[in-house]
Amino acid sequence: MASHRSVCFSCREPVQGPVCVGCGALQPPPASPDPFVLFGLPHRYHLDAADLDARYRTIARATHPDRFVSRPAVDRRMALQWTAALNEARRVLKDDRIRARWLATGRAAPRETGGPALDPAFLAEIFEWRERDEDQPGAMHELATESRHDLFVKMEAEFSAWEAGSGTLDHIEDHLNRLTYVEGLLRSHSEA
Amino acid sequence: MAYSNKVIDHYENPRNVGSMDKNAEDVGTGLVGAPACGDVMKLQLRISDDGIIEDAKFKTFGCGSAIASSSLVTELVKGRSVEFAMSINNAMIAEELKLPPVKIHCSVLAEDAIKAAIADFKQKRAKKADAVAAASAASE
Numbered sequence: 001m002a003s004h005r006s007v008c009f010s011c012r013e014p015v016q017g018p019v020c021v022g023c024g025a026l027q028p029p030p031a032s033p034d035p036f037v038l039f040g041l042p043h044r045y046h047l048d049a050a051d052l053d054a055r056y057r058t059i060a061r062a063t064h065p066d067r068f069v070s071r072p073a074v075d076r077r078m079a080l081q082w083t084a085a086l087n088e089a090r091r092v093l094k095d096d097r098i099r100a101r102w103l104a105t106g107r108a109a110p111r112e113t114g115g116p117a118l119d120p121a122f123l124a125e126i127f128e129w130r131e132r133d134e135d136q137p138g139a140m141h142e143l144a145t146e147s148r149h150d151l152f153v154k155m156e157a158e159f160s161a162w163e164a165g166s167g168t169l170d171h172i173e174d175h176l177n178r179l180t181y182v183e184g185l186l187r188s189h190s191e192a
Numbered sequence: 193m194a195y196s197n198k199v200i201d202h203y204e205n206p207r208n209v210g211s212m213d214k215n216a217e218d219v220g221t222g223l224v225g226a227p228a229c230g231d232v233m234k235l236q237l238r239i240s241d242d243g244i245i246e247d248a249k250f251k252t253f254g255c256g257s258a259i260a261s262s263s264l265v266t267e268l269v270k271g272r273s274v275e276f277a278m279s280i281n282n283a284m285i286a287e288e289l290k291l292p293p294v295k296i297h298c299s300v301l302a303e304d305a306i307k308a309a310i311a312d313f314k315q316k317r318a319k320k321a322d323a324v325a326a327a328s329a330a331s332e
Contacts, residue, residue, distance in 0.1 A: 123223045127232050130253040177227065185230025 010074075018063045018082065026068060026078040035089030035102065045103055045159035047093060056090050097176060100155055104172035110180065122178055126185065141189060144182050151179045195256055196290035202260035207267045210249040212236045217320060220313025222305040226297055231258050235266065235305035239313050243274045250305075257295040261285050261302035269306065274313075277306055 008015040010025035018027050029038065036043050039055045063082035068075040092098050092108045102108050133140035155175050161167030195203070211234065214221045218238050225232040231254030238247040248266035252259045264285060269277040285291075285299035 118225065118227070120223060123225050123232060126225060126230070127223060127234060127253070130232060181225065181227040181230060184226075184228050188229045188231075 018059065024071070026063060026071070026075045026082070028078055029063075029082050029085040035092040038085060038089040039093070041093075043103060044163055045096075045100055045155075046163065047099070049094070052090070052093055056086060060086055096152075097179060100159070100172055101176050103159075104169040104176075110177065118177060118181065119174070122181075126181065129185075141186065144186050144189075148179065148182050148186070151175050151182065195260075198264075198289050199256055199260040199291070202263040202289070203256040206250075206259055206263040208247075208249050208263065208270070209251060211251055212238060212247070212249055217316060218313075220309040220311070220316070222308030222310075222312060224301055224304045224308055226254070226258075226301055228297075229254065231255065231298070231301065233258060233262050233301050233305045235262060235302075235309050237269065237277070237306075237309045237313060239274060245269045245272055245274065245277060254301075255295070255298065257289070257291055257298035258301060260289050261291075261298045262305060264288060265302045265306055274310055277310060280306055 006014060008020035008023060008025055009027060011020060011023040013020065013022040015021070015027060018029075019025070020027065032038075039052060039059070041047070041052070041055070059082070063079055063086070065076060065079040065083060068079045092102050098108050101110070129140040129143045132143070155172060158167060158169060158171060158175075162169055212219045212221075214236065216238075218240070220237045220239060222235045223232070224235075231252070233250065233252040233254065235250045236248065237245050240246050248270050250262040250266050252262045265280060268280060280303060282296065282299040282303040285302050286296050289299070291299055
């Protein structure tokens with residue numbers, strides 16, 4: 001695990017990891033909102049889920065509020081901050097869509113407004129799927145499922161190139177916005 | 193959640209369902225969508241030379257509120273001016289249909305569709321004006 005802080009906030013001795021070996025004080029979680037930093041992971045879309053879980057468990061065990069019940073209030077507060085930070089970071093990293101958006105835009109959630117509008121040609125395509133579905137029930141589900149697959153393949157390729165040091169993440173947000181639409185369609189349609 | 197009577201009325205008897213030729217010079221087409229639910233709404237207006245909306249048609253794939261919102265706006269704008277249509281906003285639609293807060297985005301979609309249709313029409317007009325200007329410049 002990466003050391004987040006060089007000096008213990010309490011006893012000023014050098015410290016590695018979340019808990020000071022000298023005085024036992026729990027250090028605050030890293031100030032950076034970067035979920036990769038918290039787990040000591042490089043910025044990569046491709047991620048080993050089992051490794052992430054193992055890292056999560058190691059830090060969660062070391063910083064768990066139960067360990068600090070007999071410690072001063074400041075440690076108990078820190079423990080709660082660690083819990084919140086760990087859960088949020090794991091939420092971002094676990095979901096392919098959220099992790100992709102974070103890497104491409106630095107945000108975990110789509111922009112509420114002012115974001116790039118969806119390509120009109122894409123909307124026309126969706127409209128066509130739905131019209132086709134009227135004559136041929138199930139056609140839309142098939143087309144949308146295919147489109148979802150394509151979008152993941154495209155994102156995968158773009159991230160692979162980027163991780164290899166060639167290429168940008170310029171189209172990821174557009175792919176994700178389309179994916180949100182297609183998955184919304186699949187969801188609302190399967191509920192109907 | 194209970195739909196209001198107006199929503200049910202528009203949903204069961206939608207007005208002005210259909211489509212027009214999107215390539216026609218006097219037709220503006222607005223195509224908008226709601227990513228979260230996958231709804232998609234197409235609204236078309238036929239507009240006369242003096243800016244009167246002679247006809248309006250829509251086709252919406254979505255929930256009752258989205259269908260009612262688009263049906264209502266086609267009814268509102270028919271026979272009215274483009275300026276009037278531009279003044280329609282989602283709050284008016286939501287109030288008229290008594291939409292609950294979770295369905296406000298349906299009225300936003302209808303407002304966006306009207307504005308997109310008018311923008312498309314104006315763009316066609318501008319292109320046509322450019323073409324006429326270019327043709328007269330070339331003949332001189």
